[in-house]
Amino acid sequence: MKLKDLATVIRSKNASPFVTTLDVFFAQRENYEAVKASGVLTKELLAELYKLPVESVLGIWFVDDCQGIKMSILKHVPSDHPSAGDLYGAQQNAPLLEIEVPS
Amino acid sequence: MLRKKELRIFSATSFMGHGVDKESLERAMDYDLDFVIAQGTTTDAGPYYLGAAKPVMAEEALRRDLELIITIAKANGVPFIISAGGCGADSTTRLVLDLIEDICSQHSLSLKLGVVWSEIAKDYLLSGLKQGKRARRIVPHPALEENLSAESVLQAERIVAQVGPEVIMDLWEQNPDLDGVIAGRSLDVGLYAAIPLLHGFDKGLAMHFGKVMEDGALAATPGSGNDGLLGIIREDHFDVRPTNPKRRCTPESVTGHAFYERSDPNREANPGGDLDISQAVYTQLDEVTVRVSGARWIEAPAYTVKLEGAAKTGYRSICIAGMRDPQVVANVELILEESRDIVEDYFSYLAEDSYALNFKVYGKDAVLGPFEPTPYVQGHEICVLIDVVAETQKLADSVCSFASSTISHHGFPGRLSTAGNIAIPFSPGRAVPVGEVYEFSIWHAWPLDDPKEPFRTTIETIAAKGGRAQ
Numbered sequence: 001m002k003l004k005d006l007a008t009v010i011r012s013k014n015a016s017p018f019v020t021t022l023d024v025f026f027a028q029r030e031n032y033e034a035v036k037a038s039g040v041l042t043k044e045l046l047a048e049l050y051k052l053p054v055e056s057v058l059g060i061w062f063v064d065d066c067q068g069i070k071m072s073i074l075k076h077v078p079s080d081h082p083s084a085g086d087l088y089g090a091q092q093n094a095p096l097l098e099i100e101v102p103s
Numbered sequence: 104m105l106r107k108k109e110l111r112i113f114s115a116t117s118f119m120g121h122g123v124d125k126e127s128l129e130r131a132m133d134y135d136l137d138f139v140i141a142q143g144t145t146t147d148a149g150p151y152y153l154g155a156a157k158p159v160m161a162e163e164a165l166r167r168d169l170e171l172i173i174t175i176a177k178a179n180g181v182p183f184i185i186s187a188g189g190c191g192a193d194s195t196t197r198l199v200l201d202l203i204e205d206i207c208s209q210h211s212l213s214l215k216l217g218v219v220w221s222e223i224a225k226d227y228l229l230s231g232l233k234q235g236k237r238a239r240r241i242v243p244h245p246a247l248e249e250n251l252s253a254e255s256v257l258q259a260e261r262i263v264a265q266v267g268p269e270v271i272m273d274l275w276e277q278n279p280d281l282d283g284v285i286a287g288r289s290l291d292v293g294l295y296a297a298i299p300l301l302h303g304f305d306k307g308l309a310m311h312f313g314k315v316m317e318d319g320a321l322a323a324t325p326g327s328g329n330d331g332l333l334g335i336i337r338e339d340h341f342d343v344r345p346t347n348p349k350r351r352c353t354p355e356s357v358t359g360h361a362f363y364e365r366s367d368p369n370r371e372a373n374p375g376g377d378l379d380i381s382q383a384v385y386t387q388l389d390e391v392t393v394r395v396s397g398a399r400w401i402e403a404p405a406y407t408v409k410l411e412g413a414a415k416t417g418y419r420s421i422c423i424a425g426m427r428d429p430q431v432v433a434n435v436e437l438i439l440e441e442s443r444d445i446v447e448d449y450f451s452y453l454a455e456d457s458y459a460l461n462f463k464v465y466g467k468d469a470v471l472g473p474f475e476p477t478p479y480v481q482g483h484e485i486c487v488l489i490d491v492v493a494e495t496q497k498l499a500d501s502v503c504s505f506a507s508s509t510i511s512h513h514g515f516p517g518r519l520s521t522a523g524n525i526a527i528p529f530s531p532g533r534a535v536p537v538g539e540v541y542e543f544s545i546w547h548a549w550p551l552d553d554p555k556e557p558f559r560t561t562i563e564t565i566a567a568k569g570g571r572a573q
Contacts, residue, residue, distance in 0.1 A: 015366040016241075016242055021366050049474065059366070065385060066355045068358070068359060072366035078543065079149065080149050091470050095476055
Protein backbone atom coordinates (compact mmCIF):
# COMPACT_ATOMS: atom_id res chain seq x y z
CA MET A 1 0.00 0.00 0.00
CA LYS A 2 1.09 3.53 -0.61
CA LEU A 3 1.23 6.11 2.17
CA LYS A 4 -1.48 8.16 0.44
CA ASP A 5 -3.84 5.15 0.66
CA LEU A 6 -3.27 4.68 4.40
CA ALA A 7 -3.21 8.27 5.69
CA THR A 8 -6.02 10.83 5.85
CA VAL A 9 -3.75 13.88 6.00
CA ILE A 10 -0.36 14.32 4.34
CA ARG A 11 0.61 17.97 4.58
CA SER A 12 3.58 20.33 4.54
CA LYS A 13 4.17 23.79 5.98
CA ASN A 14 6.99 26.08 7.00
CA ALA A 15 8.27 25.77 10.55
CA SER A 16 10.23 29.03 10.02
CA PRO A 17 11.47 30.17 6.59
CA PHE A 18 14.31 27.65 6.89
CA VAL A 19 12.49 24.43 7.78
CA THR A 20 9.75 22.43 6.05
CA THR A 21 7.69 20.30 8.39
CA LEU A 22 5.71 17.34 7.07
CA ASP A 23 2.72 15.92 8.97
CA VAL A 24 0.93 12.64 8.36
CA PHE A 25 -2.28 11.74 10.22
CA PHE A 26 -4.37 8.57 10.13
CA ALA A 27 -8.06 7.98 10.79
CA GLN A 28 -7.47 4.28 11.48
CA ARG A 29 -5.25 3.27 14.35
CA GLU A 30 -4.12 0.13 12.50
CA ASN A 31 -2.89 2.18 9.54
CA TYR A 32 -0.83 4.40 11.82
CA GLU A 33 0.59 1.38 13.63
CA ALA A 34 1.34 -0.34 10.31
CA VAL A 35 3.33 2.60 8.97
CA LYS A 36 5.13 3.03 12.29
CA ALA A 37 5.98 -0.68 12.53
CA SER A 38 7.07 -0.91 8.89
CA GLY A 39 10.08 1.27 9.59
CA VAL A 40 9.82 2.71 6.09
CA LEU A 41 10.01 6.34 7.22
CA THR A 42 13.68 6.95 7.84
CA LYS A 43 16.00 9.93 7.64
CA GLU A 44 17.68 8.22 4.70
CA LEU A 45 14.41 7.92 2.77
CA LEU A 46 13.54 11.58 3.37
CA ALA A 47 17.02 12.63 2.31
CA GLU A 48 16.60 10.67 -0.92
CA LEU A 49 13.08 11.97 -1.68
CA TYR A 50 13.98 15.61 -1.00
CA LYS A 51 17.53 15.38 -2.42
CA LEU A 52 19.11 16.49 0.84
CA PRO A 53 22.09 15.33 2.88
CA VAL A 54 20.91 13.11 5.77
CA GLU A 55 22.05 15.77 8.28
CA SER A 56 19.41 18.11 6.86
CA VAL A 57 16.66 15.81 8.11
CA LEU A 58 16.05 17.27 11.54
CA GLY A 59 13.88 14.49 12.90
CA ILE A 60 11.03 12.02 12.55
CA TRP A 61 8.53 11.71 15.40
CA PHE A 62 5.68 9.26 15.94
CA VAL A 63 3.05 10.69 18.28
CA ASP A 64 0.69 7.92 19.41
CA ASP A 65 -1.79 10.27 21.11
CA CYS A 66 -2.96 11.75 17.82
CA GLN A 67 -1.85 8.96 15.46
CA GLY A 68 0.42 11.45 13.78
CA ILE A 69 3.88 11.42 12.26
CA LYS A 70 5.96 14.55 12.00
CA MET A 71 9.08 14.94 9.88
CA SER A 72 11.12 18.13 9.63
CA ILE A 73 13.76 18.97 7.04
CA LEU A 74 15.97 21.95 6.29
CA LYS A 75 15.01 23.71 3.07
CA HIS A 76 17.42 23.75 0.12
CA VAL A 77 17.10 27.54 0.16
CA PRO A 78 15.06 29.67 2.59
CA SER A 79 11.48 30.34 1.52
CA ASP A 80 12.35 33.98 0.76
CA HIS A 81 15.16 33.08 -1.66
CA PRO A 82 14.61 34.20 -5.28
CA SER A 83 14.84 30.61 -6.54
CA ALA A 84 12.35 29.28 -3.97
CA GLY A 85 8.79 28.72 -5.11
CA ASP A 86 6.65 28.02 -2.05
CA LEU A 87 6.58 30.89 0.44
CA TYR A 88 4.45 29.04 3.02
CA GLY A 89 5.80 25.59 2.21
CA ALA A 90 2.26 24.32 1.82
CA GLN A 91 2.86 22.24 -1.34
CA GLN A 92 5.98 20.29 -0.42
CA ASN A 93 4.12 17.08 0.48
CA ALA A 94 3.96 15.43 -2.96
CA PRO A 95 7.17 13.36 -2.67
CA LEU A 96 5.63 11.53 0.33
CA LEU A 97 2.45 10.38 -1.40
CA GLU A 98 3.88 7.47 -3.34
CA ILE A 99 5.96 5.98 -0.53
CA GLU A 100 5.38 2.22 -0.63
CA VAL A 101 4.61 0.91 2.86
CA PRO A 102 5.65 -2.74 3.18
CA SER A 103 3.06 -4.88 4.99
CA MET B 104 2.56 38.22 43.53
CA LEU B 105 -1.07 37.72 42.55
CA ARG B 106 -2.49 34.40 43.61
CA LYS B 107 -5.64 33.33 41.85
CA LYS B 108 -6.24 29.56 42.06
CA GLU B 109 -8.03 29.49 38.74
CA LEU B 110 -7.86 31.68 35.64
CA ARG B 111 -10.40 31.76 32.83
CA ILE B 112 -9.02 32.97 29.54
CA PHE B 113 -10.61 33.19 26.09
CA SER B 114 -8.46 32.98 23.00
CA ALA B 115 -10.52 34.98 20.51
CA THR B 116 -9.09 33.91 17.15
CA SER B 117 -6.17 32.17 15.49
CA PHE B 118 -4.81 35.51 14.27
CA MET B 119 -5.86 39.15 14.43
CA GLY B 120 -7.41 39.80 11.04
CA HIS B 121 -8.47 36.19 10.38
CA GLY B 122 -11.84 36.92 11.98
CA VAL B 123 -13.46 36.80 15.42
CA ASP B 124 -16.73 34.91 15.91
CA LYS B 125 -18.92 37.45 17.70
CA GLU B 126 -21.32 34.91 19.24
CA SER B 127 -18.50 32.69 20.50
CA LEU B 128 -16.87 35.71 22.11
CA GLU B 129 -20.16 36.82 23.68
CA ARG B 130 -20.84 33.32 24.97
CA ALA B 131 -17.35 33.26 26.52
CA MET B 132 -18.34 36.28 28.61
CA ASP B 133 -20.80 34.04 30.53
CA TYR B 134 -17.81 32.19 32.03
CA ASP B 135 -16.70 35.04 34.29
CA LEU B 136 -13.56 35.55 32.22
CA ASP B 137 -10.30 36.92 33.57
CA PHE B 138 -8.84 37.83 30.16
CA VAL B 139 -9.44 37.83 26.42
CA ILE B 140 -6.27 37.23 24.45
CA ALA B 141 -5.44 37.18 20.73
CA GLN B 142 -2.23 37.03 18.76
CA GLY B 143 -1.56 38.78 15.49
CA THR B 144 2.13 38.85 14.68
CA THR B 145 3.96 36.45 12.40
CA THR B 146 6.79 35.86 9.98
CA ASP B 147 4.76 33.35 7.94
CA ALA B 148 4.05 35.82 5.15
CA GLY B 149 7.75 36.33 4.52
CA PRO B 150 10.24 39.14 5.13
CA TYR B 151 8.57 41.79 2.96
CA TYR B 152 6.30 43.12 5.72
CA LEU B 153 9.09 43.60 8.24
CA GLY B 154 11.35 45.10 5.59
CA ALA B 155 8.70 47.49 4.31
CA ALA B 156 7.16 48.05 7.80
CA LYS B 157 3.70 47.10 6.57
CA PRO B 158 0.87 45.20 8.29
CA VAL B 159 0.38 41.60 7.17
CA MET B 160 -3.41 41.60 7.31
CA ALA B 161 -5.80 43.88 5.46
CA GLU B 162 -6.50 46.94 7.61
CA GLU B 163 -10.28 46.52 7.49
CA ALA B 164 -10.11 42.91 8.77
CA LEU B 165 -7.72 43.94 11.53
CA ARG B 166 -10.00 46.81 12.53
CA ARG B 167 -13.07 44.55 12.67
CA ASP B 168 -11.35 42.01 14.95
CA LEU B 169 -10.04 44.78 17.22
CA GLU B 170 -13.50 46.32 17.35
CA LEU B 171 -15.23 43.06 18.34
CA ILE B 172 -12.71 42.14 21.04
CA ILE B 173 -12.33 45.60 22.53
CA THR B 174 -16.01 46.58 22.59
CA ILE B 175 -17.23 43.23 23.97
CA ALA B 176 -14.39 42.88 26.48
CA LYS B 177 -14.75 46.46 27.69
CA ALA B 178 -18.54 46.18 28.01
CA ASN B 179 -18.02 43.15 30.27
CA GLY B 180 -15.13 44.61 32.24
CA VAL B 181 -12.71 41.95 30.97
CA PRO B 182 -9.15 43.05 30.19
CA PHE B 183 -7.45 42.00 26.96
CA ILE B 184 -3.97 41.25 25.64
CA ILE B 185 -3.50 41.57 21.90
CA SER B 186 -0.48 41.40 19.65
CA ALA B 187 -1.25 42.84 16.26
CA GLY B 188 0.06 44.41 13.09
CA GLY B 189 1.89 41.40 11.69
CA CYS B 190 5.59 42.08 11.53
CA GLY B 191 6.10 44.06 14.75
CA ALA B 192 7.54 47.21 13.19
CA ASP B 193 6.68 50.18 15.39
CA SER B 194 4.75 51.77 12.52
CA THR B 195 2.37 48.79 12.51
CA THR B 196 1.88 49.08 16.29
CA ARG B 197 1.07 52.76 15.71
CA LEU B 198 -1.42 51.75 13.03
CA VAL B 199 -3.11 49.40 15.51
CA LEU B 200 -3.35 52.24 18.04
CA ASP B 201 -4.81 54.52 15.36
CA LEU B 202 -7.44 51.89 14.57
CA ILE B 203 -8.25 51.53 18.28
CA GLU B 204 -8.56 55.28 18.61
CA ASP B 205 -11.02 55.29 15.74
CA ILE B 206 -12.99 52.40 17.32
CA CYS B 207 -13.08 54.26 20.64
CA SER B 208 -14.49 57.40 19.11
CA GLN B 209 -17.05 55.38 17.13
CA HIS B 210 -18.26 53.58 20.28
CA SER B 211 -17.61 56.40 22.79
CA LEU B 212 -15.13 54.30 24.74
CA SER B 213 -12.17 55.45 26.75
CA LEU B 214 -9.26 53.08 27.31
CA LYS B 215 -6.04 52.89 29.26
CA LEU B 216 -3.61 50.70 27.38
CA GLY B 217 -0.18 49.32 28.06
CA VAL B 218 1.81 49.21 24.82
CA VAL B 219 4.90 47.11 24.12
CA TRP B 220 7.03 48.24 21.18
CA SER B 221 9.07 45.48 19.57
CA GLU B 222 11.34 47.28 17.12
CA ILE B 223 14.95 47.14 18.32
CA ALA B 224 17.40 49.99 17.80
CA LYS B 225 20.53 49.03 15.88
CA ASP B 226 22.73 50.96 18.32
CA TYR B 227 21.52 48.79 21.19
CA LEU B 228 22.50 45.62 19.31
CA LEU B 229 25.79 47.03 18.05
CA SER B 230 26.90 48.08 21.51
CA GLY B 231 25.88 44.68 22.89
CA LEU B 232 27.95 42.95 20.22
CA LYS B 233 30.87 45.25 21.00
CA GLN B 234 30.64 44.23 24.65
CA GLY B 235 31.03 40.62 23.56
CA LYS B 236 27.46 39.39 23.40
CA ARG B 237 27.06 36.37 21.16
CA ALA B 238 23.78 35.75 19.40
CA ARG B 239 23.61 32.33 17.75
CA ARG B 240 21.37 31.48 14.80
CA ILE B 241 18.17 29.72 15.86
CA VAL B 242 17.98 27.32 12.90
CA PRO B 243 21.16 25.60 11.66
CA HIS B 244 20.60 26.68 8.05
CA PRO B 245 23.63 27.70 5.98
CA ALA B 246 21.75 30.81 4.76
CA LEU B 247 22.10 32.24 8.28
CA GLU B 248 25.41 33.29 9.74
CA GLU B 249 26.25 31.25 12.83
CA ASN B 250 26.72 34.26 15.07
CA LEU B 251 25.11 37.60 14.46
CA SER B 252 27.59 40.12 13.08
CA ALA B 253 27.63 43.90 13.28
CA GLU B 254 27.48 43.98 9.45
CA SER B 255 24.17 42.13 9.42
CA VAL B 256 22.77 44.51 12.02
CA LEU B 257 23.86 47.50 9.93
CA GLN B 258 22.58 46.03 6.68
CA ALA B 259 19.16 45.10 8.04
CA GLU B 260 16.30 47.34 7.04
CA ARG B 261 14.54 46.70 10.34
CA ILE B 262 14.95 44.42 13.36
CA VAL B 263 12.36 43.30 15.90
CA ALA B 264 12.55 41.04 18.92
CA GLN B 265 9.83 38.74 20.21
CA VAL B 266 8.27 40.14 23.36
CA GLY B 267 8.36 37.48 26.07
CA PRO B 268 5.80 36.91 28.83
CA GLU B 269 7.95 38.75 31.40
CA VAL B 270 7.37 42.11 29.70
CA ILE B 271 3.60 41.71 29.85
CA MET B 272 3.74 40.39 33.43
CA ASP B 273 5.69 43.45 34.53
CA LEU B 274 3.44 45.87 32.67
CA TRP B 275 0.39 44.34 34.31
CA GLU B 276 1.91 44.21 37.77
CA GLN B 277 2.89 47.88 37.59
CA ASN B 278 -0.44 48.96 36.07
CA PRO B 279 -3.24 46.71 37.34
CA ASP B 280 -5.88 49.21 36.17
CA LEU B 281 -5.15 48.76 32.46
CA ASP B 282 -8.02 47.93 30.13
CA GLY B 283 -5.63 46.02 27.96
CA VAL B 284 -2.17 45.49 26.51
CA ILE B 285 -1.24 45.98 22.87
CA ALA B 286 2.04 44.38 21.87
CA GLY B 287 4.14 44.33 18.72
CA ARG B 288 5.98 41.19 17.64
CA SER B 289 5.46 38.72 20.44
CA LEU B 290 6.13 35.15 21.41
CA ASP B 291 2.60 33.84 20.81
CA VAL B 292 2.71 31.36 23.68
CA GLY B 293 3.95 34.11 26.01
CA LEU B 294 0.80 36.23 25.53
CA TYR B 295 -1.35 33.45 26.99
CA ALA B 296 1.20 32.30 29.60
CA ALA B 297 1.94 35.78 31.02
CA ILE B 298 -1.06 36.09 33.35
CA PRO B 299 -0.90 32.49 34.63
CA LEU B 300 2.82 33.04 35.33
CA LEU B 301 2.02 36.30 37.12
CA HIS B 302 -0.32 34.32 39.38
CA GLY B 303 2.42 31.82 40.14
CA PHE B 304 1.29 28.89 38.02
CA ASP B 305 3.87 26.25 37.10
CA LYS B 306 5.91 27.39 34.09
CA GLY B 307 5.60 24.16 32.12
CA LEU B 308 1.84 24.17 32.65
CA ALA B 309 1.48 27.87 31.79
CA MET B 310 3.57 27.59 28.61
CA HIS B 311 1.71 24.47 27.50
CA PHE B 312 -1.55 26.33 28.16
CA GLY B 313 -0.27 29.05 25.83
CA LYS B 314 0.75 26.53 23.20
CA VAL B 315 -2.73 24.98 23.08
CA MET B 316 -4.56 28.32 23.30
CA GLU B 317 -2.55 30.44 20.88
CA ASP B 318 -4.52 29.62 17.72
CA GLY B 319 -8.04 29.68 19.15
CA ALA B 320 -10.37 27.11 17.64
CA LEU B 321 -7.64 25.52 15.52
CA ALA B 322 -7.24 23.18 18.52
CA ALA B 323 -10.91 22.14 18.23
CA THR B 324 -12.76 19.95 15.76
CA PRO B 325 -13.90 20.97 13.25
CA GLY B 326 -11.02 23.40 13.41
CA SER B 327 -11.41 27.04 12.51
CA GLY B 328 -9.06 29.97 12.11
CA ASN B 329 -11.74 32.51 12.92
CA ASP B 330 -13.27 31.19 16.11
CA GLY B 331 -12.21 31.07 19.75
CA LEU B 332 -11.23 28.68 22.53
CA LEU B 333 -11.94 28.88 26.25
CA GLY B 334 -9.16 27.81 28.62
CA ILE B 335 -9.39 27.34 32.39
CA ILE B 336 -6.08 26.84 34.14
CA ARG B 337 -5.82 25.43 37.69
CA GLU B 338 -2.95 24.32 39.90
CA ASP B 339 -1.90 21.16 38.07
CA HIS B 340 -3.97 21.06 34.86
CA PHE B 341 -5.95 23.11 32.39
CA ASP B 342 -9.23 22.51 30.54
CA VAL B 343 -9.94 23.71 27.01
CA ARG B 344 -13.24 23.84 25.15
CA PRO B 345 -14.78 25.90 22.36
CA THR B 346 -17.76 28.13 23.19
CA ASN B 347 -19.24 27.50 19.75
CA PRO B 348 -21.67 24.53 20.00
CA LYS B 349 -20.66 23.47 16.48
CA ARG B 350 -17.20 22.47 17.75
CA ARG B 351 -15.62 20.30 20.42
CA CYS B 352 -12.17 19.57 21.73
CA THR B 353 -10.86 16.02 21.64
CA PRO B 354 -7.44 14.66 22.66
CA GLU B 355 -6.72 14.24 18.91
CA SER B 356 -7.69 17.83 18.07
CA VAL B 357 -5.58 19.24 20.90
CA THR B 358 -2.49 17.09 20.32
CA GLY B 359 -2.84 17.43 16.56
CA HIS B 360 -2.67 21.18 16.92
CA ALA B 361 0.73 20.84 18.60
CA PHE B 362 1.98 19.69 15.19
CA TYR B 363 1.02 22.82 13.33
CA GLU B 364 3.93 24.80 11.86
CA ARG B 365 6.41 23.42 14.41
CA SER B 366 9.43 21.32 13.71
CA ASP B 367 9.37 19.12 16.85
CA PRO B 368 6.01 17.97 18.29
CA ASN B 369 7.44 17.06 21.72
CA ARG B 370 9.83 19.80 22.63
CA GLU B 371 10.08 23.46 21.80
CA ALA B 372 12.74 26.04 22.53
CA ASN B 373 11.36 29.14 24.23
CA PRO B 374 13.01 32.15 25.86
CA GLY B 375 14.75 30.85 28.98
CA GLY B 376 14.06 27.18 28.43
CA ASP B 377 12.40 24.34 26.58
CA LEU B 378 8.81 23.19 26.85
CA ASP B 379 8.70 19.39 26.95
CA ILE B 380 5.23 17.96 26.30
CA SER B 381 6.32 14.39 25.60
CA GLN B 382 4.75 13.22 28.91
CA ALA B 383 1.62 15.36 28.67
CA VAL B 384 -1.72 13.67 29.31
CA TYR B 385 -4.93 14.60 27.47
CA THR B 386 -8.28 13.37 28.80
CA GLN B 387 -11.77 13.85 27.42
CA LEU B 388 -13.59 15.46 30.39
CA ASP B 389 -17.03 15.80 28.81
CA GLU B 390 -18.39 15.95 25.25
CA VAL B 391 -16.52 19.13 24.38
CA THR B 392 -13.75 19.59 26.96
CA VAL B 393 -10.23 18.20 27.16
CA ARG B 394 -8.16 18.26 30.35
CA VAL B 395 -4.40 18.63 29.91
CA SER B 396 -1.56 18.07 32.36
CA GLY B 397 1.99 16.76 32.54
CA ALA B 398 4.11 19.28 30.56
CA ARG B 399 7.56 20.04 31.92
CA TRP B 400 9.71 23.15 31.74
CA ILE B 401 13.42 22.59 31.25
CA GLU B 402 15.33 25.69 32.28
CA ALA B 403 18.04 26.81 29.82
CA PRO B 404 21.40 28.05 31.06
CA ALA B 405 20.70 31.51 29.58
CA TYR B 406 17.66 33.63 28.72
CA THR B 407 17.44 34.66 25.07
CA VAL B 408 14.92 36.50 22.93
CA LYS B 409 14.50 35.86 19.24
CA LEU B 410 15.64 38.62 16.91
CA GLU B 411 14.14 38.87 13.43
CA GLY B 412 15.72 41.13 10.87
CA ALA B 413 14.97 41.77 7.21
CA ALA B 414 17.52 43.07 4.72
CA LYS B 415 16.72 44.46 1.31
CA THR B 416 18.02 42.27 -1.51
CA GLY B 417 16.70 44.33 -4.41
CA TYR B 418 13.59 44.93 -6.50
CA ARG B 419 11.45 42.42 -8.33
CA SER B 420 9.92 42.41 -11.79
CA ILE B 421 7.94 39.49 -13.20
CA CYS B 422 6.38 38.27 -16.39
CA ILE B 423 3.72 35.56 -16.54
CA ALA B 424 4.10 33.71 -19.82
CA GLY B 425 1.70 30.99 -20.94
CA MET B 426 2.69 28.32 -23.49
CA ARG B 427 0.15 26.31 -25.48
CA ASP B 428 1.68 25.52 -28.85
CA PRO B 429 2.81 21.85 -28.65
CA GLN B 430 6.19 22.60 -30.25
CA VAL B 431 6.85 25.44 -27.83
CA VAL B 432 5.84 23.26 -24.86
CA ALA B 433 8.06 20.43 -26.07
CA ASN B 434 11.03 22.77 -26.44
CA VAL B 435 10.57 24.85 -23.30
CA GLU B 436 13.87 23.85 -21.74
CA LEU B 437 15.85 24.65 -24.87
CA ILE B 438 14.07 28.00 -25.33
CA LEU B 439 14.71 29.05 -21.73
CA GLU B 440 18.32 27.88 -21.69
CA GLU B 441 19.23 29.68 -24.91
CA SER B 442 17.26 32.78 -23.91
CA ARG B 443 19.13 32.93 -20.61
CA ASP B 444 22.43 32.90 -22.51
CA ILE B 445 21.23 35.76 -24.71
CA VAL B 446 20.08 37.81 -21.70
CA GLU B 447 23.35 37.24 -19.84
CA ASP B 448 25.33 38.17 -22.91
CA TYR B 449 23.29 41.31 -23.53
CA PHE B 450 23.70 42.53 -19.94
CA SER B 451 27.31 41.33 -19.62
CA TYR B 452 28.46 44.92 -19.06
CA LEU B 453 26.76 44.87 -15.64
CA ALA B 454 28.40 43.57 -12.48
CA GLU B 455 27.69 39.85 -12.09
CA ASP B 456 25.46 40.09 -9.04
CA SER B 457 23.48 43.15 -10.12
CA TYR B 458 20.50 40.95 -11.03
CA ALA B 459 19.21 37.39 -10.59
CA LEU B 460 17.09 35.81 -13.31
CA ASN B 461 14.92 32.81 -12.43
CA PHE B 462 12.53 30.83 -14.60
CA LYS B 463 9.79 28.82 -12.94
CA VAL B 464 8.07 26.39 -15.25
CA TYR B 465 4.60 25.58 -13.91
CA GLY B 466 3.50 22.26 -15.32
CA LYS B 467 7.02 20.88 -14.88
CA ASP B 468 8.86 21.55 -11.61
CA ALA B 469 8.14 25.11 -10.41
CA VAL B 470 6.83 24.06 -6.99
CA LEU B 471 9.26 21.33 -5.91
CA GLY B 472 12.29 22.37 -7.95
CA PRO B 473 15.29 20.06 -7.62
CA PHE B 474 13.35 17.25 -5.92
CA GLU B 475 10.33 17.13 -8.22
CA PRO B 476 9.76 13.39 -8.72
CA THR B 477 8.24 13.93 -12.21
CA PRO B 478 10.36 16.74 -13.70
CA TYR B 479 8.83 16.76 -17.17
CA VAL B 480 5.76 18.22 -18.84
CA GLN B 481 2.69 15.98 -19.02
CA GLY B 482 -0.02 18.48 -19.92
CA HIS B 483 -0.84 20.46 -23.03
CA GLU B 484 -0.34 23.90 -21.45
CA ILE B 485 2.33 25.31 -19.17
CA CYS B 486 3.24 28.61 -17.57
CA VAL B 487 6.65 30.17 -17.29
CA LEU B 488 7.16 32.73 -14.57
CA ILE B 489 10.04 35.02 -15.44
CA ASP B 490 11.30 36.38 -12.14
CA VAL B 491 14.00 39.04 -11.93
CA VAL B 492 15.45 40.56 -8.76
CA ALA B 493 17.86 43.43 -9.41
CA GLU B 494 19.56 46.34 -7.68
CA THR B 495 16.97 48.83 -8.88
CA GLN B 496 13.38 48.57 -10.06
CA LYS B 497 14.43 50.04 -13.39
CA LEU B 498 17.06 47.36 -13.94
CA ALA B 499 14.69 44.58 -12.81
CA ASP B 500 12.06 45.82 -15.28
CA SER B 501 14.66 46.10 -18.05
CA VAL B 502 16.04 42.57 -17.58
CA CYS B 503 12.55 41.07 -17.24
CA SER B 504 11.25 42.85 -20.31
CA PHE B 505 14.30 41.84 -22.35
CA ALA B 506 14.04 38.21 -21.17
CA SER B 507 10.35 38.17 -22.02
CA SER B 508 10.78 39.44 -25.56
CA THR B 509 13.75 37.14 -26.12
CA ILE B 510 11.77 34.07 -25.06
CA SER B 511 8.82 35.16 -27.16
CA HIS B 512 10.79 35.49 -30.35
CA HIS B 513 13.38 32.76 -29.89
CA GLY B 514 13.66 30.36 -32.80
CA PHE B 515 14.07 26.59 -32.45
CA PRO B 516 13.90 23.57 -34.79
CA GLY B 517 10.34 22.70 -35.77
CA ARG B 518 8.86 26.04 -34.72
CA LEU B 519 5.41 26.77 -36.13
CA SER B 520 4.32 29.74 -34.00
CA THR B 521 6.77 32.18 -35.51
CA ALA B 522 4.90 35.30 -34.33
CA GLY B 523 5.55 34.60 -30.65
CA ASN B 524 6.21 31.72 -28.21
CA ILE B 525 4.31 33.01 -25.20
CA ALA B 526 0.86 34.24 -24.21
CA ILE B 527 1.03 37.24 -21.88
CA PRO B 528 -2.25 37.55 -19.98
CA PHE B 529 -2.46 41.31 -19.37
CA SER B 530 -0.87 44.72 -19.67
CA PRO B 531 1.56 45.66 -18.27
CA GLY B 532 2.82 42.18 -18.97
CA ARG B 533 6.41 41.95 -20.19
CA ALA B 534 7.67 43.39 -16.91
CA VAL B 535 5.32 43.84 -13.97
CA PRO B 536 7.06 45.82 -11.24
CA VAL B 537 6.54 44.08 -7.88
CA GLY B 538 8.66 46.35 -5.71
CA GLU B 539 11.21 45.82 -2.93
CA VAL B 540 12.45 42.34 -2.08
CA TYR B 541 13.77 41.41 1.36
CA GLU B 542 15.25 38.37 3.06
CA PHE B 543 15.35 37.30 6.69
CA SER B 544 19.01 37.98 7.39
CA ILE B 545 18.66 37.87 11.18
CA TRP B 546 17.06 34.91 12.93
CA HIS B 547 19.17 34.77 16.06
CA ALA B 548 18.85 34.31 19.82
CA TRP B 549 19.90 37.41 21.75
CA PRO B 550 21.05 36.75 25.33
CA LEU B 551 19.55 38.92 28.07
CA ASP B 552 20.02 39.29 31.81
CA ASP B 553 16.72 41.12 32.03
CA PRO B 554 14.00 39.81 29.64
CA LYS B 555 12.48 43.30 29.53
CA GLU B 556 15.66 45.16 28.57
CA PRO B 557 15.27 45.75 24.81
CA PHE B 558 11.56 46.60 24.86
CA ARG B 559 10.08 50.07 25.19
CA THR B 560 6.74 50.18 26.98
CA THR B 561 4.30 53.10 27.15
CA ILE B 562 0.95 53.76 28.74
CA GLU B 563 -1.56 55.33 26.35
CA THR B 564 -4.90 56.74 27.34
CA ILE B 565 -7.48 57.02 24.62
CA ALA B 566 -10.35 59.40 25.23
CA ALA B 567 -13.89 58.58 24.14
CA LYS B 568 -14.03 61.82 22.19
CA GLY B 569 -10.95 60.81 20.23
CA GLY B 570 -7.32 61.69 20.77
CA ARG B 571 -4.74 59.85 22.81
CA ALA B 572 -2.02 60.76 25.25
CA GLN B 573 1.07 59.08 26.64
